[in-house]
Amino acid sequence: MVNHMRHTHSQSAERRSHHALVGVRITLCESCGLPKMNHRACTNCGKYNKREVLNVYKELDKKTKKTKVPSTAKEPDKIEKVAKVKEKKVEEVKSEKRVEKKGK
């Protein structure tokens, strides 16, 4: 390296002053009002510049075909059972904490 190629710390810092990353810019969709990324079609209504570009319903149909129905949805009794078990566990943890506090 030749001496005239040397950069001072401030020269490097000045160059790097333009390297900061900018966060994702989000605006509200003009037609449906939901947040969407700038320069992208709205994922909710499929519109860009108030013009429909994406067929959202087509994608929806694909997704509904792909997603499996969760086992709990088939048996509504199971959901109640799971909820009851969760409540019991929460109560157990709470009572254990109380015991610990009393012990101290």
Ligand SMILES: [Zn+2]
């Ligand atoms: Zn929209």
